[in-house]
Amino acid sequence: MNTHTNDDRIDWITTPITRDHLRGALDLERTEHGLLPHRLPARARTRNTDGQLAMAESQPSGVRLALRTRATALELDTLPTKRVYVGVPPRPDGLYDLLVDGRPTGQGSVAGGNTLTIDMTTGTAGVEPGPVGTLRFAGLPEGSKDIEVWLPHNETTELVALRTDAPVEPAPGTGRRVWLHHGSSISQGSDAASPATTWPALAASLGGVELVNLGLAGSALLDPFTARAMRDTPADLISVKIGINVVNSDAMRLRAFGPAVHGFLDTVREGHPTTPLLVVAPILCPTHEDTPGPLAPDFSGLGEGRLRFVATGDPADRASGKLTLNVIRDELARIVAQRAPDDPNLHYLDGRDLYGEGDAAELPLPDGVHPDAATHRRIGERFAGLAFTERGAFSG
Structure with missing residues (x-):
């Protein structure tokens, strides 16, 4: 299950991503590309002046798409922000975990995206814009099922588009604490x-x-x-x-x-x-x-x-x-x-x-x-x- 571009042989259905499709985020920011999950609400972010905290709270640790669907294929367009530390070996791309009915079923990553370059010796950082990428999972089990896509815990991720080969709806509440x-x-x-x-x-x-x-x-x-x-x-x-x-x-x-x-x-x-x-x-x-x-x-x-x-x-x-x-x-x-x-x-x-x-x-x-x-x-x-x-x- 690797990242690649859209497959035109599939009759894709595009579903607008809303707050109801996400768990673990305290806020969603509308950007020029889509939605950026935040783990601190807007009011808290206005009180912050530290770049490290701003970066950390925008990295969606624990944030996941939670869907119910009969789809057997899913594509998610995202705009990640990759971190590069000057003088340090490159970090691997952030991983997405796919769970089907609570069971780990696949992993993938998204290439491209923005690049945040950090120089720890000077305390400086700069961002170079990059392209949107696509995550794709195919061969999912037939029939109605609950799907979770856990977003990278260490990579700021803007959600651009969700496509499936069957309708999706927000997964119902679990009733769990x-x-x-x-x-x-x-x-x-x-x-x-x-x-x-x-x-x-x-x-x-x-x-x-x-x-x-x-x-x-x-x-x-x-x-x-x-x-x-x-x-x-x-x-x-x-x-x-x-x-x-x-x-x-x-x-x-x-x-x-x-x-x-x-x-x-x-x-x-x-x-x-x-x-x-x-x-x-x-x-x-x-x-x-x-x-x-x-x-x-x-x-x-x-x-x-x-x-x-x-x-x-x-x-x-x-x-x-x-x-x-x-x-x-x-x-x-x-x-x-x-x-x-x-x-x-x-x-x-x-x-x-x-x-x-x-x-x-x-x-x-x-x-x-x-x-x-x-x-x-x-x-x-x-x-x-x-x-x-x-x-x-x-x-x-």
Whole structure:
């Protein structure tokens, strides 16, 4: 099932894509080409001035087309935005996962598109426009079925046109609980194999819930506008994974961190006063366990095609309030314990229960920060086992 151009031998039906055909997006922007899914609403985006967050929230991690149809062939025209990092080996094209009646059935990618070139040594970026491309899936099972096309979790994707060889309609609601999750690039899916195999997507599948993924690469920084977006988003289950971006951006000291966490949780609780709310501390990351940020790229391995990251802070600065992952875990546990008497639906999970020292010995983080595909699967399975089972925060 590869990307190629339209097949004129098929009597294609073009269906305008609407909000009803999509799950996992909080907003849709009309562009000159089509529709751009956003994972933060327009009001939140107006409060943001950071290019990294703007890029991350426009990358549709967890966003999928959800259709019911008898079609055996489907084409989707999209305009992707590819990222190119100066001096770093080229990234593969973003993948689309096809699920038929919940079962993985195919994958594809779209060539062409815009190119965003980022120079990490200077902090500059530029965009070169490119053409719309086509994703095609053929040979789908006969008969009525539910189809999901998961959009690339790491590639901004404008939806231009949807064509099928039989009528389509929005897939009916599943009746499953909605899980709203916020975290960092690890939650967005950095270095996962594909969009349906990021750890939150895997956990959602195992837990039998509908995912809304607000994992925002480099941008889980307790921003008030993100908390308000979560407050205003319907959800049956909520989790917030806090820590790694606060450390690796060197964004705040301990004095500011505690009140910021309280404020974030207070805002979420304004819209979800009794919803199960799980605070997840960072997974093990030896780079930052006891060394503060900021994080910086290590270019020394580029000749061998490797990019790693290193912590540039001084461990001695913990005494003056600089944050490390161990400091943050202690503070998050303290905050949850402090709030628990007044909030029986608030829960805490140490991220090292998802990925700890034994896991790091077996499956080390390839670049020092981000898990690989096998580790995403392990984290997803562990989270499902801890959160969605009988004694978990999301039981029921």
